[in-house]
Amino acid sequence: DPAPAPVRVRTADQRAAATWDRARQPEPAVRKGLADLLAIEGIELVGLELTDRTARLRYENTRYRSEAQAMGRAARMMTQIIPPSVQTFIMEPVQAGLPLSQVTLPRDQIEAQENVVGGSSAIYTAASFGQAGVSAGLETLPDPDPRFRWGIAPYLAVTVFDGSGPLNADVGLEGLVEYQISRNFIISGRVQQSLLGERAPLAFFDNKNDYANVRSDQAYFGRSGDPILSKLTAAYYTRITPDVYGRVTVGYLEKMYGGISTEVLWAPVASRLALGAELDYVVMRDQDVGFGFAEYKTVTDPVTRKKTRVVTGDFDTVSAHISAYYDVGNGFQAQLDVGRYLAGDYGATFALDREYENGWKVGAYFSLTDMPFEQFGEGSFDKGIRITIPYEYFIGTPTQKTTSTVLQSLARDGGARVQVDGRLYETIRSGQLNDLNDTWGRFWR
Numbered sequence: 001d002p003a004p005a006p007v008r009v010r011t012a013d014q015r016a017a018a019t020w021d022r023a024r025q026p027e028p029a030v031r032k033g034l035a036d037l038l039a040i041e042g043i044e045l046v047g048l049e050l051t052d053r054t055a056r057l058r059y060e061n062t063r064y065r066s067e068a069q070a071m072g073r074a075a076r077m078m079t080q081i082i083p084p085s086v087q088t089f090i091m092e093p094v095q096a097g098l099p100l101s102q103v104t105l106p107r108d109q110i111e112a113q114e115n116v117v118g119g120s121s122a123i124y125t126a127a128s129f130g131q132a133g134v135s136a137g138l139e140t141l142p143d144p145d146p147r148f149r150w151g152i153a154p155y156l157a158v159t160v161f162d163g164s165g166p167l168n169a170d171v172g173l174e175g176l177v178e179y180q181i182s183r184n185f186i187i188s189g190r191v192q193q194s195l196l197g198e199r200a201p202l203a204f205f206d207n208k209n210d211y212a213n214v215r216s217d218q219a220y221f222g223r224s225g226d227p228i229l230s231k232l233t234a235a236y237y238t239r240i241t242p243d244v245y246g247r248v249t250v251g252y253l254e255k256m257y258g259g260i261s262t263e264v265l266w267a268p269v270a271s272r273l274a275l276g277a278e279l280d281y282v283v284m285r286d287q288d289v290g291f292g293f294a295e296y297k298t299v300t301d302p303v304t305r306k307k308t309r310v311v312t313g314d315f316d317t318v319s320a321h322i323s324a325y326y327d328v329g330n331g332f333q334a335q336l337d338v339g340r341y342l343a344g345d346y347g348a349t350f351a352l353d354r355e356y357e358n359g360w361k362v363g364a365y366f367s368l369t370d371m372p373f374e375q376f377g378e379g380s381f382d383k384g385i386r387i388t389i390p391y392e393y394f395i396g397t398p399t400q401k402t403t404s405t406v407l408q409s410l411a412r413d414g415g416a417r418v419q420v421d422g423r424l425y426e427t428i429r430s431g432q433l434n435d436l437n438d439t440w441g442r443f444w445r
Contacts, residue, residue, distance in 0.1 A: 018052065053085065065398070096183070100430070173192070221256055229290060237424075259280065260281050272328075294315050319341060320340050
C-alpha cells in the first residue's frame with residue numbers, strides 16, 4: 001500500500017481552543033477541502049456534520065478491503081483540515097448507500113498513538129462503537145451525477161467434474177458496466193465473449209428425477225460462441241430501521257435466470273448474529289443467454305423416466321429462504337439457510353467460511369433437502385468447497401475486487417439457489433463491529 005498521510009498534531013494553544021473560527025475556516029471550504037483529501041485515498045465524502053467540538057463524517061470506502069484501514073486513513077485526513085477546536089471524530093462508513101456503523105474516536109488519541117508501539121490496540125480501546133446516526137444534522141453532498149463506469153478484462157471460467165472430464169475451461173473477454181443513479185440505486189451489467197467459438201454442450205449426466213432441470217441444464221447455456229449477457233440488473237438498497245436493511249434486485253440476475261430478488265436483513269452493529277429473509281421469483285432464460293426467456297418445460301415420461309423439453313411457455317419458479325449468519329470469531333463465518341429451492345425442494349444449507357488476514361477466504365457448504373438421494377443422482381446431495389481470492393494479492397495495490405470459484409461435484413437440481421450479486425450480509429459485514437475488530441490492526445496502515 002502507498003504510505004498514508006501523517007497525522008497533523010495540534011499545538012497546545014490549538015487544543016485549548018473552545019470555539020471554531022468560522023470566519024477563518026468557513027464550513028463550505030472545510031467540507032470541500034476534506035472531500036479533496038479523502039479522494040486521494042479512494043474515499044468519497046457522503047456527509048459532514050461540524051460543531052465546535054465534534055465532527056461527524058459519513059464516507060464511502062471504494063478502495064480498501066478493510067473498513068478499519070479506510071477509517072484510519074480518513075481520520076488522518078480529518079486531522080489535516082478539521083478545525084482545531086474539534087475534539088471528537090465520529091466515523092460512519094457507508095456501502096451501497098447504507099450507513100454501516102458509528103465509531104467515535106478522541107482526536108487527542110489519534111494524535112498520540114500514530115507512531116507508538118501498540119498504537120492500534122490503544123486507539124481501539126479509546127474508541128466507542130454503535131449504530132450509525134440518522135441523516136438529520138449531516139450536511140450531505142448531493143448524490144453523485146449519474147456515473148457510468150466500464151471496463152474490459154479477460155475472464156477464465158472453469159467447470160470441474162462435469163461428466164466429460166475432471167476439468168473444462170472457457171476463456172474470453174468480459175465487459176463490465178455500471179450506472180450509478182444514486183449511492184443506493186445501481187444499474188450494472190456484464191457481457192462475455194468466448195474466444196473458443198461455438199462449443200458442444202458439456203457432457204452432464206442425464207437427469208432422471210421428478211424435478212425440473214433447474215441447474216443440470218446449465219451445460220447448454222452460452223455455448224453458441226456469440227456474445228452473452230451474463231447479467232443486467234437494477235439494485236436498490238435501503239436502511240429500514242437502524243438495525244434492518246433491505247434490497248430489491250430486478251433484471252437478468254445470472255446466466256440461467258432473470259426476475260426479481262428481494263431481501264431483508266436484521267444486523268445489529270455489535271451482534272455476532274444476523275437474521276435475514278429472501279424471496280425470489282425467477283424465469284429461466286434462453287440458452288443463447290440473450291434478452292429472451294425460455295419457452296419450454298421439462299416433462300418426464302412416466303414409463304421410461306426419460307426427460308424431454310416441450311414448448312409450452314415460460315418456466316418460472318419461486319425460491320424463498322430464511323437465513324442466520326453468525327460471526328464465530330477468528331475469521332470464521334457460519335451461515336444457515338432454510339427454505340424452498342429452485343426445483344421446488346425444501347431443506348437447508350449450512351456453510352462455514354474462514355477469511356484470513358491476507359484477504360483469502362476458504363469455506364465449504366452442504367445442502368440437504370427433501371429430494372431423495374436416488375433422485376438427486378451421483379453424490380446424493382449438494383456440497384462443495386469455495387475459494388475467494390482478493391485481486392490485490394496479484395496486482396499489489398489495494399482494491400476491493402475479488403475472484404471466486406466453487407469446487408463441487410456434478411451440477412444437480414437439488415439445493416439450487418439463484419445467484420444474485422450484492423446480497424446484504426456481505427455488503428454490510430465489513431462495517432460491523434466484529435469485522436472491524438478482526439481487521440483493526442490495519443487502522444494505522
